[in-house]
Amino acid sequence: MSVLLRWLVRLVALAVALLVCVVLAVWWIGGRSIPDYGATWTVPGLTAPVEIVRDTAAVPHIFGATDHDVYFGLGLAHAQDRLWQMLTLRRTAQGRLSELFGEPTLQIDDLLRRLDVYALSSASVDALDPETVAALQAYSDGVNAWLGLVGSEALGRGAPELFLFEPEIAPWRPADSVAVSFMMALQLAGHHEEEVLRARLSLALDDPAGLADLLPDAPGGGVAELASLPAYPDLFETPASRFAQAAAAPRHPLHPHAQGRGRAGASNVWAATPARAAASGTLLANDPHLGLTAPTIWYLARLELQAGGVIGATIPGMPVILAGRNDRLAWGITSAYLDDIDLYVEELNPENPEQYRTPDGWAEFRTDRRVIEVADSAPVTITRRWTENGPVIPGVHYDFGTITPPGHVMSMAWTALTEDNTSIQTGLRLMTASTIEEGLAAGEDFVAPAQNLMLASADGRIAMQVIGHMPWRMTAHQTQARMPSPGWIADNRWQGVTQYFANPSFVDPETGILGNTNNRTVDRAFPLHVSFTWGDTQRITRLSRLMEAREVHTRDSFIEAQLDTVSAAARNILPLVARDLWFTGETAPDGTPERRRQRALALLAEWNGEMNEHLPEPLIYAAWMRELQQRLIRDEIGPLADEFLQVEPIFLERVFRDIGGASRWCNIVQSTATETCTDIARMALDDALQWLEERYGRDLASWRWGAAHEARHDHPVLGNTRLLSWIVNIRQPTSGGDFTLNRAATPGTMPDPFLNTHSAGYRGVYDFADPDSSVFVIATGQSGNPLSRHYDDLGELWRRGEYIPMSLDPNLARAGNIGITRLVPVP
Template identity: 65%
Template sequence: MASIFKWLLRLTGGAILLVLVAVLGLYYLLSRSLPDYDKSLTVEGLSAPVEIVRDHANVPHIFGQADADTFFGLGYAHAQDRLWQMVMLRRTAQGRLSEVFGPRTLEIDKVMRRFDLHDLARSSVAAQTPETLRALEAYAAGVNARLAEINADALGRGAPEMFLFNAPMAPWQPADSLAILKLMAVQLSSHLEHEVLRARTSLALEEATRIDDILPLAPGSGLAALPDYASLMPGAETLRHAALAERPRDPLSPFNPRAFAGASNAWAAAPARSASSGTLLANDPHLGFSAPAIWYLARLELERGGVIGGTIPGMPAILSGRSNDLGWGLTSSYLDDQDVHIERLNPENPGEYLTPEGYKPFRTARSIIRIKDAEPVTLTLRWTDNGPVLPGSHADLGTVTPAGHVASLSWTALDPADTTMSAAIALMGAASVTEALAAGELYIAPSQNVLLVDNDTIAMKTLGAMPRRNAQHESQGRMPSRGWVRQNRWQGISPYSANPEFIAPAGGVLGNTNNKTVDRPFPLHVSFVWGDTQRIHRWQRLMQSREVHTRDSFIEAQLDTVSFTARSLLPLIGANLWFTGEAAPDGTPERQRQRALDLLSDWNGEMNEHLPEPLIYAAWMRALQDRLIRDDLGPLSREFAHPDPVFIERVYRDIDGASAWCDVRQSSPVETCTDIARMALDDALVWINERYGTALESLRWGDAHQATHDHPVLGDVPVLRYFVNIRQSTSGGDNTLQRGRTRGAGPEPFQNVHGAGYRGVYDFADPDSSVFIISTGQSGHFLSRHYDDLAQLWRRGEYIPMSLDPELARAAAVGITLLEPAVPQ
């Protein structure tokens, strides 16, 4: 027996030793790719030495004697810290994820191949300005210099993920940067999804007029109703009960649901409204959270001067930031730059589609998708005059496409001579608002509002190609239209001067929270879909509450968590519930409801992570909308996971008879809106009790509203996910200025998944007092201390300095990299 015990001990000890050796070996291999920031390196492609000074937050300050050398340094720095992220962005744009991840990503690749972004990017290289072409080539050379160093010194393939998912990496090309910019358009565009959803909703509703309740236009539109989709599209009647397949979204997918298609805040103050008599600008673009964040901070020393701000790895541009003379920030404009067309196939020849001139053959090409551990798949890509043909599985297009038809997409991002990168490069070199506005004429997609400030002037301009539509367009671009009808086709692009523009407003303050900016009649309307009807009210209140503003008041507005929506909806919905009835016995549902109403009655609408009221309110609104729409929309109600404040207000104010949503069609009694509000609150409290317990006063919004900065690939791997995912309790919500967009569905519907990955506030009275932050850290390497070192600052609402003073960067540098040009042989 003793001998057996000894052998068991030896085997256990040996197993532990083997595991320890394996762990240490794996750590050694993965840590080989940790960048060394303090070194000298001789590289090909430079005309003069480049110095990369990493400040205490690991922000690279890149000093080159020529612009091309500086962009080379940026490419090198991006590849040092975010190589895997760059590779993934490029593979996504190319439609080549399945080469690494197998069948899991095949459907993503199929759609991306149909968009053909990378080929379009290659075509766009020649359209760039000479300055931009030099920047792209130098940036690519910098990336490739890092790849050469990795290969020469066996640096763990450059990133831990590259070791875990071994796949060859081609040298970086200028077209790769342009393709990533086009990929941003994929992630930020939502009009395709909106058109399909409006058509599906039109088919599902028994009363077509009710579509303006559940999919309301921004207030002030004053538009006539459209015909229902069934009368607009021949054969659509057969689609009324089309089955919907519920497909979970892959973290690797660039196709965001419409609720997450992009948002942002930006505001500016003129000298007359600034306490320091200098212009002010604040910007916080909103994108899906990930680890690392999509944003990367950098400072570039260009021939015109220093530029600092937020970049996206893979592209040689400061997209939001400042120079000594100019500050710029971006918000999603929601310009309608997409139209879905339903194309009729020739019944005698499915290789042809109907046009105004008769049937015409599709333009076709073959594309082979290679799949890890599976046979390759060959696609036949088809294009019409309106754009590429998309599969029915994409965005549920099949549910609105009658038999004998296919769906195609017109989209400005598919321009083969896209000069958006040239606009971004020119913007960095602009010395005034006037120069910056001129640079914006080259901008194509994705459409953005740019907020601009120089030392004297503030301005806002909508950038991006604005399609010209016929005034007689059958659906006005709000639903898929017949592609063979001439008036439904685009008639070119409107002149840049037609894009909305606001320069030096009399009030001295400009801002945008993705709200409606103009109220023009169709077809000059810009958009029927806007990203915000709520945050703008809170912003106006904060801006009007002060005669003059400071950097700190702009920061305060960025971090504001008071919900105008909660303040306006709760008194309306609970009008007949507050303080009514006698006290109910403890332990009863009625007593629980009274406690919840008591808490909400004293609440000021602040979505603070430490309070219980935000969770009760959010759960109530979610249950309320579900109660209102489920009997009318059935399975389609899943597409309305986020409560729409305008819809709920229309119902409870009975605008145009919208209170009809309160009656449950399948029941005999006629339910009132008060009945539905009470039942929805009970639903919400049951859900809260099951999840968090019955002690309402001890609830914390932050326990449900966790920011999920998850690794897109390794985030679900057991054990490893605790090292690569960054989770944080956060304040804010769907409709607060400090926006924390909730997931909306699933077992954790209130997780914070979409918000300000970058924040910047620029003060031109004292530019070096400007500040910025990103939501994770600069490094994409999960073993680096810079992987998440900025995350807690971001969560607490803190910032780091945004200085162009090189000595301040050197004072607390974590390393200085010197890139020396190779001596010609």
């Protein structure tokens, strides 16, 4: 027995030793992809030596003799830290994800091929000015120089993910950078999904007035009432029963447009003149919101150009500071929600399905065929078709199939689908602009996605300009672009795009403060209305209050506003919903549902609407409102209720104020009794508390919003694998919510409806009274390598609402550097 025991011990020890050796070997091989920030490399393509100084947060400060060399250095730095992210973005734009990931990404490739994103990107390079092309080529040379070093120096294939997938990498091209800008436009596009949803509701609701409740216009006049629009089936003389009702195919997590409703674009930006600043210098704060990933899409960088230093947030793949400052001008961006997409229902010729109807009769589709290679499966051949309005998109995308009548197909018109997309040019020109006028002029080159460009100059001026092409629509458009329209009706078709001067502009306001939270910016009649759908009606009220509360502002007051977690929606809705429930009835016995409800209402009665991670009230409120909205709508719209899993504050306000008779939603259609809004509110609260008790225990006081509201930074590929997810995914309890300035939007889907999945991946506050006191931060870390200590080192600062210095002083960068990469040109 003792001999057997000794041999068992030896075998176990040997197995453990082998496992340790394997882990260490994998760690060592993967660690080769972590760049040495203190190395010196000899590379082709430079005119003079370049220094890349990494400060303590691994932010590269790039110094070179020429702009060409500086852009070269940024390309190399991006590739050092985010190579896998760049390659994935490029492959997505090319419609080639399935070559690596197989059938799960086939739907993505199908869409991107039909939009022809990469071909349009390649053609758009010819539309750029020589300076932009030169910058893109220099950047590409820097990326390719690093690819060369990875191969020649055996640097772990450049990213640990490349050990799991085919490591062959094509050289980076200027078209690839343009394609990355296309991908950002696609991620921020959302009006087509609103058109589809409105059409589906039009089919589902017996009372057209219900559309005004569930999809209300943003507050303000000058907007056509929904009741003036035709019912969707009437546009095609097709009975509603003949429309397809099948659900669309599920979207894969890699899907570039899988943001969910209301997540197409969001951000905050505001600026103040010296007259409203305590230190007499212009101020600007900006935090763009996108879906959270690990690593974040943002990357901090500083470039020392011939025109001077520029610092801020970039997206790896593009040599552009998208949000930041130089020593004379600062700029920030928010989604403008300009309606730059229209859907058209195209009628097929019954005698020849290769033809579609136009205002001038039947016309042939422009067609071609493409082959999509699929890992571990046979290749898939697709036939692409284009109409005069745009590409034909199959019904499996965006739920198009549910609203396309028989004998028809859906096409898409989008301003970004052009061979003259010069948007990237705007970013490069902003980096060297020195005045408000130069900044505004740079915006004229921007195509899509439409943005609000906020500018603040060192000489005390501020401005906000909507940049991006606005479709030129006819006043007689049948649906005012709110729903898909017949593509053969001439009045529905675009007449091109409007001139830049038609875009809203706000310069040097008398109040001294400009701000935007994706809220409605103008009150203009269709077709110059900009949009019927806006991204915010709540945050702007909180921002306005905070800005008006002080006569003068400071950098710190701007930071305070940026991190504010008070929900204006909660303060508005909760008193309406609970007004007949608070402090009513006798105290119920302990352990009963009535007693639990009374305790929850008592907590909410003392709550100020702050979505603090350490409090139970935000969790009770969020669960209650979610359950309440579902109870109000599911009996009337059925499965379509799944499109409204996030709380719609204006809808709830309309119901509980009975605006336009909206309290009718409180009555359950299928029941014989007549339910009141108070009845539904009470039942919804009981259901929410029951769910919370099952999930978090019976002690209400111990519940915490942060336990349910974790920020979910998932690796887009490896994050779904059990073995690696605990290494590559980042989880953090967070404050904030869907309608707070410190926005932390939730998905609403089970089993974790309150996760923080869409938030400010970048925050920056710029102060021209003391420019080097400006600050910024990103949501994870600079490195995309999970084995690097800079993969998530900024994440905890971001979670706590802290920042790092944003200085253009080269001495400060050098004084605390963690390494200086020196690039030497080939002799």
